[in-house]
Amino acid sequence: MPESIDARTAILSSIRTALGASSRPDTATIDASYSALSRRYKREGALQSEALLGLFTHRLIEYDAGVTRIARGQIAVEVARILTERKRMRIGIPGGLPSAWLPAGFDFQNAEHYSEHQLDELDGVLTGCTVACAETGSIVLQTGAAQGQRILTLVPDYHLCVVLAEQVVETVPECFARLGSTATLPTTIFSGPSATADIEMTRIKGVHGPRFLDVLLAM
Amino acid sequence: MHSGRRRRRALTEKRESPWSHRSFPEAAKELLADSQIRRNVRHATNVIQAKRNRVVAELEDWEQLREAGAAIRAHALEYLDNYLVQFEENCTRAGGHVHWARDAAEANGIILDLLRRHAAKEVIKIKTMTSEEIGLNRNLEAHGIHPHETDLAELIIQLGHDKPSHFVVPALHKNRQQVREIFQREMNLPDLGEKPEDLASAARAYLREKYLRIKVAISGANFLVAENGAVCIVESEGNGRMCLTLPDVLISLVGIEKVIPRHRDLEVFLQTLPRSATGERMNPYNSIWSGVHAGDGPKEFHVVLLDNGRSPILADSEARQTLQCIRCGACLNACPVYHQTGGHAYESVYPGPIGAILTPQLHQMQEGRTLPYASSLCGACYEVCPVKINIPEVLIHLRSKVVQKDQKTIAGRLGLWNMGMQAAAFLLADADRFSMAQHLGQIGQKVVVSQNGFIERLPLMLSGWTQTRDLRPLPAQSFRDWWAEREKAKKNYASHETIKRNDTKELGDAGKH
Numbered sequence: 260m261p262e263s264i265d266a267r268t269a270i271l272s273s274i275r276t277a278l279g280a281s282s283r284p285d286t287a288t289i290d291a292s293y294s295a296l297s298r299r300y301k302r303e304g305a306l307q308s309e310a311l312l313g314l315f316t317h318r319l320i321e322y323d324a325g326v327t328r329i330a331r332g333q334i335a336v337e338v339a340r341i342l343t344e345r346k347r348m349r350i351g352i353p354g355g356l357p358s359a360w361l362p363a364g365f366d367f368q369n370a371e372h373y374s375e376h377q378l379d380e381l382d383g384v385l386t387g388c389t390v391a392c393a394e395t396g397s398i399v400l401q402t403g404a405a406q407g408q409r410i411l412t413l414v415p416d417y418h419l420c421v422v423l424a425e426q427v428v429e430t431v432p433e434c435f436a437r438l439g440s441t442a443t444l445p446t447t448i449f450s451g452p453s454a455t456a457d458i459e460m461t462r463i464k465g466v467h468g469p470r471f472l473d474v475l476l477a478m
Numbered sequence: 479m480h481s482g483r484r485r486r487r488a489l490t491e492k493r494e495s496p497w498s499h500r501s502f503p504e505a506a507k508e509l510l511a512d513s514q515i516r517r518n519v520r521h522a523t524n525v526i527q528a529k530r531n532r533v534v535a536e537l538e539d540w541e542q543l544r545e546a547g548a549a550i551r552a553h554a555l556e557y558l559d560n561y562l563v564q565f566e567e568n569c570t571r572a573g574g575h576v577h578w579a580r581d582a583a584e585a586n587g588i589i590l591d592l593l594r595r596h597a598a599k600e601v602i603k604i605k606t607m608t609s610e611e612i613g614l615n616r617n618l619e620a621h622g623i624h625p626h627e628t629d630l631a632e633l634i635i636q637l638g639h640d641k642p643s644h645f646v647v648p649a650l651h652k653n654r655q656q657v658r659e660i661f662q663r664e665m666n667l668p669d670l671g672e673k674p675e676d677l678a679s680a681a682r683a684y685l686r687e688k689y690l691r692i693k694v695a696i697s698g699a700n701f702l703v704a705e706n707g708a709v710c711i712v713e714s715e716g717n718g719r720m721c722l723t724l725p726d727v728l729i730s731l732v733g734i735e736k737v738i739p740r741h742r743d744l745e746v747f748l749q750t751l752p753r754s755a756t757g758e759r760m761n762p763y764n765s766i767w768s769g770v771h772a773g774d775g776p777k778e779f780h781v782v783l784l785d786n787g788r789s790p791i792l793a794d795s796e797a798r799q800t801l802q803c804i805r806c807g808a809c810l811n812a813c814p815v816y817h818q819t820g821g822h823a824y825e826s827v828y829p830g831p832i833g834a835i836l837t838p839q840l841h842q843m844q845e846g847r848t849l850p851y852a853s854s855l856c857g858a859c860y861e862v863c864p865v866k867i868n869i870p871e872v873l874i875h876l877r878s879k880v881v882q883k884d885q886k887t888i889a890g891r892l893g894l895w896n897m898g899m900q901a902a903a904f905l906l907a908d909a910d911r912f913s914m915a916q917h918l919g920q921i922g923q924k925v926v927v928s929q930n931g932f933i934e935r936l937p938l939m940l941s942g943w944t945q946t947r948d949l950r951p952l953p954a955q956s957f958r959d960w961w962a963e964r965e966k967a968k969k970n971y972a973s974h975e976t977i978k979r980n981d982t983k984e985l986g987d988a989g990k991h
């Protein structure tokens with residue numbers, strides 16, 4: 260598109276004119292200016308593991324998610340208990356989910372290449388996560404092992420998520436530090452079930468994303 | 479209420495472009511008369527503000543986060559050309575396509591072209607202010623393409639043939655009964671209840687079919703990351719995620735100022751934005767992606783970078799900070815003027831305090847010229863702004879620009895407004911003149927002060943001021959006179975004090991005074 264190339268040149272030169280520099284600074288100058296930016300906010304949290312997991316649990320409950328603390332060896336047992344309780348049988352799973360998490364007696368389907376219509380037919384989805392942030396009650400999913408592609412945790416109405424204790428950090432900066440090496444993977448940070456407050460500022464659960472969220476926090 | 483509704487509808491029909499060119503006082507006068515809108519706006523802004531204050535108070539490092547946010551945004555603007563080129567490179571490397579649009583017409587052209595290439599007859603949309611700015615929906619419809627808004631509030635606006643009045647909660651001027659009426663009529667659901675849950679379920683069912691069927695989506699973006707070409711969108715409902723992952727083609731229309739240098743900078747804005755915007759510690763959903771990813775999401779991704787009057791703002795070193803804005807809407811909720819009038823009075827895509835400084839600048843001070851005056855300069859907007867934009871400072875700066883422009887034309891120079899300002903300047907520039915004017919005022923005002931001691935009605939061109947408020951009369955003694963007298967008294971007191979200090983018995987008492 261030749262106009263587009265013209266527009267690009269025009270916009271960049273308009274910016275340069277406005278910034279009033281005939282020759283623009285080199286990368287080293289810009290990087291030095293970036294490194295000198297004020298960053299005196301809190302990076303590391305101070306909470307010990309018990310208080311940290313307590314805070315995370317508390318936040319999730321505030322979002323109206325279900326949270327159960329379980330022992331690492333009990334994941335399959337707890338998955339069975341909770342799915343029975345919620346009456347959800349046909350469950351989509353991503354590739355790379357540990358088979359030790361899957362109890363017998365349920366219809367687990369590898370939904371990696373499912374279309375949105377196929378996903379719409381499922382009762383729910385079971386995944387792990389990349390990292391979780393206690394201060395905000397957020398869980399981070401990235402396209403990949405045990406988490407699948409983004410659509411998997413979006414279309415089904417129920418999400419059961421296993422979070423391992425060592426995946427929980429306290430602050431948002433700690434969370435981003437953990438994402439450093441995988442920053443370009445498609446990433447979803449979710450905090451509780453889908454919600455809206457667009458009508459008279461009343462928070463209501465569940466508009467388009469999963470309306471029900473359970474978290475198994477494995478120690 | 480009925481007549482109010484009829485009048486509003488008539489207004490919407492009258493205008494081709496939804497944003498007309500009336501002045502703020504004209505539009506505000508009409509909206510102030512609509513008590514339903516005012517009640518809805520006040521309720522919504524009060525609720526968000528209370529929530530915002532609670533979650534902001536929780537963070538002991540809030541001030542440091544604001545500082546960092548302001549510093550990062552200012553730095554990004556200072557090297558904007560560099561960061562845009564970096565973003566373009568990295569987005570392209572990740573499989574995305576980057577387009578540049580100088581103005582609204584160019585952006586509309588690029589988007590239309592892409593849609594035609596895919597023979598799209600319908601598109602799904604995530605709330606974006608930039609699309610409102612370029613009049614995208616109207617343009618698409620004129621070319622036979624139907625846009626479906628998917629954000630609940632935007633859906634209410636679209637189906638109600640209305641305009642957004644707030645950029646975080648665009649339909650906050652509508653209450654649940656009004657929303658129900660719109661949905662009943664437009665979705666053909668005569669039995670729909672009026673509980674917010676019922677209304678949200680209706681929207682879920684109405685839109686789900688569209689998500690599964692329509693193959694092209696249009697979005698805005700909250701942030702563009704230069705270092706890796708990532709795009710970040712924050713939202714609540716999941717309609718954003720639907721639009722970002724289900725379609726084959728995704729087009730994001732983004733203002734050039736939205737770029738930030740590095741991925742880790744998000745750790746600041748993803749703390750300050752949700753807390754400021756909706757009073758949540760984190761939005762229910764944040765999506766971050768770069769380019770296209772095999773097997774996950776759209777196969778084709780386009781970013782349209784929009785200038786449309788932004789780049790010249792960079793030249794004004796005082797007003798440049800306007801472009802730091804991350805559109806959280808906190809300044810709207812905090813603003814006493816917005817509380818009273820709601821967003822429509824600003825007659826601008828961007829309402830509230832930020833709109834009052836952004837709109838006139840986007841139009842090189844040719845439009846929205848009365849907006850810099852739509853403020854009492856109380857400073858509440860600056861206090862809440864998560865990127866520390868000093869809105870009052872920029873407002874005053876822009877007012878002087880308006881005046882300077884007026885000084886250049888005869889009509890402007892002879893305007894009542896300008897003459898009043900010139901008179902004020904004459905009086906304020908000289909202490910003796912000011913003091914004389916005050917004394918004359920104390921005598922002259924006797925004619926207008928009511929029995930209750932307030933001024934309820936001012937004559938002629940000053941009457942606008944007293945239509946909505948009562949004014950305290952000038953006190954019998956001016957501050958300056960009082961100060962002069964106090965200084966004199968202090969001198970006397972000081973000499974008195976020296977005498978007292980010699981008497982130790984009195985010392986204990988002096989501390990209490």
Ligand code: SF4
Pocket residue numbers: 754802803804805806807808809810832859862863864865866867
């Ligand atoms: S000016 Fe500041 S407070 Fe207002 S919307 Fe922009 S970022 Fe938020």
